[in-house]
Amino acid sequence: MSENALKVLYRLHNSGYQAYLVGGCVRDALLGKEPKDFDVTTDATPEQIKGLFRNCRLIGRRFRLAHIVFGREVIEVATFRGHHENNDEGESKVSKQSDHGQLLRDNVFGSIGEDAQRRDFTINAMYYNIADYSISDFAGGMQAIKNKEITLIGDPETRYREDPVRMLRAVRFAAKLDMHISPQSGEPIKRLAPLMANIPPARLFEEILKLLLSGQGLATFKLLSEFHLFEPLFPQLAPLLLQPGSRENQFIEQVLTNTDNRINTGQRVTPAFIFAAFMWYPLEERCQQLMVEGGLNHFDAFNLALNDVMHRQIQRIMIPKRFSTPIREIWQLQNRLPKRYGRRAYQMLEHPKFRAAYDFLLLRGQIEGGDLLELAEWWTDFQEADEEQRKTMLEVLREKEGAPARRPRRNRKKPTPKV
Numbered sequence: 476m477s478e479n480a481l482k483v484l485y486r487l488h489n490s491g492y493q494a495y496l497v498g499g500c501v502r503d504a505l506l507g508k509e510p511k512d513f514d515v516t517t518d519a520t521p522e523q524i525k526g527l528f529r530n531c532r533l534i535g536r537r538f539r540l541a542h543i544v545f546g547r548e549v550i551e552v553a554t555f556r557g558h559h560e561n562n563d564e565g566e567s568k569v570s571k572q573s574d575h576g577q578l579l580r581d582n583v584f585g586s587i588g589e590d591a592q593r594r595d596f597t598i599n600a601m602y603y604n605i606a607d608y609s610i611s612d613f614a615g616g617m618q619a620i621k622n623k624e625i626t627l628i629g630d631p632e633t634r635y636r637e638d639p640v641r642m643l644r645a646v647r648f649a650a651k652l653d654m655h656i657s658p659q660s661g662e663p664i665k666r667l668a669p670l671m672a673n674i675p676p677a678r679l680f681e682e683i684l685k686l687l688l689s690g691q692g693l694a695t696f697k698l699l700s701e702f703h704l705f706e707p708l709f710p711q712l713a714p715l716l717l718q719p720g721s722r723e724n725q726f727i728e729q730v731l732t733n734t735d736n737r738i739n740t741g742q743r744v745t746p747a748f749i750f751a752a753f754m755w756y757p758l759e760e761r762c763q764q765l766m767v768e769g770g771l772n773h774f775d776a777f778n779l780a781l782n783d784v785m786h787r788q789i790q791r792i793m794i795p796k797r798f799s800t801p802i803r804e805i806w807q808l809q810n811r812l813p814k815r816y817g818r819r820a821y822q823m824l825e826h827p828k829f830r831a832a833y834d835f836l837l838l839r840g841q842i843e844g845g846d847l848l849e850l851a852e853w854w855t856d857f858q859e860a861d862e863e864q865r866k867t868m869l870e871v872l873r874e875k876e877g878a879p880a881r882r883p884r885r886n887r888k889k890p891t892p893k894v
Contacts, residue, residue, distance in 0.1 A: 557585020808832035
């Protein structure tokens with residue numbers, strides 16, 4: 476249990492408010508997993524919560540939340556949500572929906588029972604009461620855990636229309652918890668998948684990180700594909716994955732397998748690498764198209780394709796510049812890695828993104844084989860070689876590819892000054 480979460484719970488309780496842990500932390504504790512995020516729910520309004528905590532900030536437009544900040548840890552506190560009421564009492568009492576049924580504003584406060592009905596899945600509607608250390612299960616969450624089933628609370632189609640991201644959450648929980656989506660909760664997803672186009676690109680970026688960087692990325696990818704949710708997220712890549720066993724499928728699955736292994740062994744991963752992989756084959760296809768239709772050389776076509784593919788992807792998922800810049804570097808270095816003469820090989824080793832670009836090349840080589848694999852293996856050997864071995868490797872490469880031998884520098888003698 477987080478000590479900071481306990482501080483929040485007890486301060487709310489001692490101030491006369493109801494205070495509960497809710498959602499994933501309760502679910503994970505019951506599953507024997509270590510909770511990572513601790514969410515609190517209460518009958519106190521956001522303004523009342525802010526009055527109790529100096530380290531509190533209020534966020535959110537669709538639904539107001541309080542974030543209690545303890546250094547790097549943030550405890551999220553939400554007021555009990557209630558049923559929608561269309562009245563004129565002010566923004567805090569009304570909700571607003573789009574023409575598609577999506578909730579645009581949801582500042583409707585209510586009781587704990589109403590809050591449970593407004594939760595998304597049964598496994599997330601369990602409340603731990605700090606007053607008596609009991610767990611309240613309003614929607615059959617414990618039984619769902621026993622059945623290993625992800626079930627939506629309420630009418631699935633209505634709930635998905637309220638917030639289409641719930642479809643992604645269903646897939647994420649099923650992969651993360653090794654459960655299955657119940658038939659009634661899974662049936663509408665394929666029909667409603669196009670509603671993902673209504674979600675802001677910035678919000679989708681955060682959801683993609685949760686989906687693919689959870690340690691179950693490969694299982695999540697397969698479920699996204701099964702429920703037709705992958706195409707709205709990566710519309711350029713999805714058509715290239717229609718053929719089972721294609722190089723594109725093999726490449727994506729290997730990238731996700733490697734990422735899962737790194738995450739599950741405590742190693743560092745970067746979203747830039749995954750996004751670079753997911754857009755690589757669309758980039759290659761667009762580059763070839765520009766060369767054939769526009770008569771451009773590879774260099775110009777590649778750079779134009781790079782901008783086109785990135786622009787189209789950002790329209791669906793907003794990739795921050797801190798990741799889009801490394802993605803571009805990984806791609807551009809794929810064209811520089813074959814150029815190894817002179818000092819180029821040594822300069823490449825010193826490039827900040829060399830390791831990521833090399834790993835990317837190695838994966839491509841393992842999938843496609845041929846000259847690409849030979850190039851990747853050369854760079855593997857070059858990194859491990861000592862200085863003399865590197866010089867020999869470069870000379871052998873020069874002779875093999877018929878490049879002109881380097882002329883040794885002549886030591887020019889300074890002219891003798893005339894007396």
